[in-house]
Amino acid sequence: xxxxxxxxxxxxxxxxxxxxxxxxxxxxxxxxxxxxxxxxxxxxxxxxxxxxxxxxxxxxxxxxxxxxxxxxxxxxxxxxxxxxxxxxxxxxxxxxxxxxxxxxxxxxxxxxxxxxxxxxxxxxxxxxxxxxxxxxxxxxxxxxxxxxxxxxxxxxxxxxxxxxxxxxxxxxxxxxxxxxxxxxxxxxxxxxxxxxxxxxxxxxxxxxxxxxxxxxxxxxxxxxxxxxxxxxxxxxxxxxxxxxxxxxxxxxxxxxxxxxxxxxxxxxxxxxxxxxxxxxxxxxxxxxxxxxxxxxxxxxxxxxxxxxxxxxxxxxxxxxxxxxxxxxxxxxxxxxxxxxxxxxxxxxxxxxxxxxxxxxxxxxxx
Amino acid sequence: xxxxxxxxxxxxxxxxxxxxxxxxxxxxxxxxxxxxxxxxxxxxxxxxxxxxxxxxxxxxxxxxxxxxxxxxxxxxxxxxxxxxxxxxxxxxxxxxxxxxxxxxxxxxxxxxxxxxxxxxxxxxxxxxxxxxxxxxxxxxxxxxxxxx
Numbered sequence: 024x025x026x027x028x029x030x031x032x033x034x035x036x037x038x039x040x041x042x043x044x045x046x047x048x049x050x051x052x053x054x055x056x057x058x059x060x061x062x063x064x065x066x067x068x069x070x071x072x073x074x075x076x077x078x079x080x081x082x083x084x085x086x087x088x089x090x091x092x093x094x095x096x097x098x099x100x101x102x103x104x105x106x107x108x109x110x111x112x113x114x115x116x117x118x119x120x121x122x123x124x125x126x127x128x129x130x131x132x133x134x135x136x137x138x139x140x141x142x143x144x145x146x147x148x149x150x151x152x153x154x155x156x157x158x159x160x161x162x163x164x165x166x167x168x169x170x171x172x173x174x175x176x177x178x179x180x181x182x183x184x185x186x187x188x189x190x191x192x193x194x195x196x197x198x199x200x201x202x203x204x205x206x207x208x209x210x211x212x213x214x215x216x217x218x219x220x221x222x223x224x225x226x227x228x229x230x231x232x233x234x235x236x237x238x239x240x241x242x243x244x245x246x247x248x249x250x251x252x253x254x255x256x257x258x259x260x261x262x263x264x265x266x267x268x269x270x271x272x273x274x275x276x277x278x279x280x281x282x283x284x285x286x287x288x289x290x291x292x293x294x295x296x297x298x299x300x301x302x303x304x305x306x307x308x309x310x311x312x313x314x315x316x317x318x319x320x321x322x323x324x325x326x327x328x329x330x331x332x333x334x335x336x337x338x339x340x341x342x343x344x345x346x347x348x349x350x351x352x353x354x355x356x357x358x359x360x361x362x363x364x365x366x367x368x369x370x371x372x373x374x375x376x377x378x379x380x381x382x383x384x385x386x387x388x389x
Numbered sequence: 390x391x392x393x394x395x396x397x398x399x400x401x402x403x404x405x406x407x408x409x410x411x412x413x414x415x416x417x418x419x420x421x422x423x424x425x426x427x428x429x430x431x432x433x434x435x436x437x438x439x440x441x442x443x444x445x446x447x448x449x450x451x452x453x454x455x456x457x458x459x460x461x462x463x464x465x466x467x468x469x470x471x472x473x474x475x476x477x478x479x480x481x482x483x484x485x486x487x488x489x490x491x492x493x494x495x496x497x498x499x500x501x502x503x504x505x506x507x508x509x510x511x512x513x514x515x516x517x518x519x520x521x522x523x524x525x526x527x528x529x530x531x532x533x534x535x536x537x
Contacts (some may be wrong), residue, residue, distance in 0.1 A: 101500055164501040188502045189509055192422055274428055282504050283445030284415045285438050287423060 046319070047387040048355060051371075052081070052088055055379035060107045060310075061363050061371060062120065069363075069371075070144075071381070072122060074104035080147060081381070093142065093149035097124040098135045103165020107172045111141075111209070118144045121155075121180060121209075123172055125165035134161035137168055137184050137200075141209070155180075155211030158200040159226065162187040171240035173248070179206050179214050181230065181248065183237035191273045191286075194233050197225035202272060204237070204250065204264060206230040218267030233270040233295065239311030239328060251311055251328060254278035255286060257303030261326070261339065261346070262296065271295035277303050300339060300346040307331035309375070310361035316368020318386050327351070329359035331375060336362060355382065399532035400462060404454040407488060407524035408447050411454075414516045415507030416442045446505070453491050454524075461487035466534065480534060481525030488521030489514075 057074035061081075064070065071079045071088070076099050078091040097105045103125030111119035121141045128136040139156040142149040169185035186194045186202035194202025197219060205228045206217055219225035239251035239261075248264035258278025262270055275289045277298075291297060302308075310329040314322045325340040335353040339346050352359070358375035365371060370384040416439045424430045465483035469476045492508050507513040528534075 166500060166502055188500075195426055274423060274426060279445065280504070280506055282415075282506070283447075283449055284412075284419070284442045284506055285445070286419060286506065287428070288434050288438050288441075289423075289428060292428065 058379040106170035128161040167236040259302040260298035318368030329362040410520035457487035484525030485521035
């Protein structure tokens with residue numbers, strides 16, 4: 024009998040410790056309309072882009088959220104709208120921000136494309152707004168926009184532009200921006216050392232090609248570019264991006280079409296890059312940080328990748344020669360649209376949809 | 390009752406015929422494009438992909454066409470008394486319209502995108518409608534609708 028009680032207690036102890044959470048979750052803001060991306064200014068403030076076209080200034084300490092004026096009109100439909108937002112590399116002195124959005128194509132007014140603009144934040148107004156990039160990728164509806172932004176250490180700007188869904192084959196050709204990562208200077212000019220500047224058949228702002236719908240783009244402190252993108256049914260990828268490289272879509276893929284058809288029977292080919300990791304079935308990765316904080320020491324140097332389909336965050340880390348993953352925050356039970364790291368190492372999650380939430384994840388020290 | 394079951398079987402087989410004809414349009418459009426960028430597309434790869442597509446794409450298409458035909462054919466039966474030309478052609482047109490409407494609705498209702506790869510070109514769309522027309526011919530031969 025004593026042995027049975029001991030084993031029951033032992034089993035309870037094991038189970039309790041497996042499921043014991045070492046973090047707590049606080050819902051900071053609710054009822055947001057399609058929150059999509061956030062730029063954290065300091066420990067008290069952040070900028071939030073809603074896909075619906077609202078840019079907002081958040082004051083965490085006061086618990087307030089205020090609209091910013093001066094935002095260009097956006098095409099809020101399908102997957103399009105006001106998308107990514109990042110701070111200038113010298114934001115503290117310039118107050119300049121960069122943001123991406125979908126809007127009418129300047130040449131084909133019945134079509135949509137991706138824009139990138141910059142502006143100076145003056146309290147609750149965005150001033151001196153200047154469009155620095157318009158993608159050559161007109162599409163009937165704003166699907167597969169990509170729209171992620173990141174700065175390289177040399178202060179050039181990377182722009183992810185998705186394949187537009189119906190235009191997937193164009194991702195393999197260099198005369199357009201479908202399925203491309205683009206590199207430009209802050210003023211919209213093209214860096215002289217871009218990989219295709221000397222190719223007359225290519226757009227000279229292209230940095231890499233053969234992408235589908237990129238939803239995560241970051242540059243590590245070492246200058247390594249990491250990107251993740253949605254596959255179709257299966258075949259979501261995590262990649263290291265290098266200049267001039269072809270990432271294969273849709274000539275090679277680990278996924279199949281939503282209809283059930285094979286898009287390509289090939290998964291690898293000479294001259295086309297393999298992902299660091301791929302997911303089949305899809306998780307729909309939606310944002311990514313390379314965790315550098317101290318709040319969760321065990322997660323340091325891991326990728327934390329938010330996911331829409333699986334409604335959680337995947338912690339991806341290198342174990343020997345393999346990237347392995349651990350599932351986090353599935354207890355929240357919401358489609359996670361994006362993930363950000365605060366200055367003190369906590370995490371902010373944005374939940375997807377018309378009742379979007381801003382969720383703070385911090386260590387549970389109780 | 391037997392005539393009704395015969396009708397349902399005819400609709401099902403017609404949907405199957407259209408599916409068998411329609412799936413290769415997507416397969417070949419993908420294979421032709423892959424060949425155009427010098428991917429090593431061989432006959433065995435084409436055949437493997439075709440079989441895979443008949444199983445993967447074929448089942449949802451069969452369901453969609455079956456539903457579409459179950460709307461189009463009764464309408465064709467009701468309206469055929471007003472039609473002056475060969476009623477067999479009328480049923481073939483009804484079948485092709487069912488396919489065309491299904492393709493349009495798939496685009497409009499599913500994120501305004503072409504989920505069926507083979508329908509993204511005009512040629513692919515025409516071939517799908519032609520597959521629907523051939524399905525209508527099969528329907529007439531199998532079911533033999535009264536033409537008076």
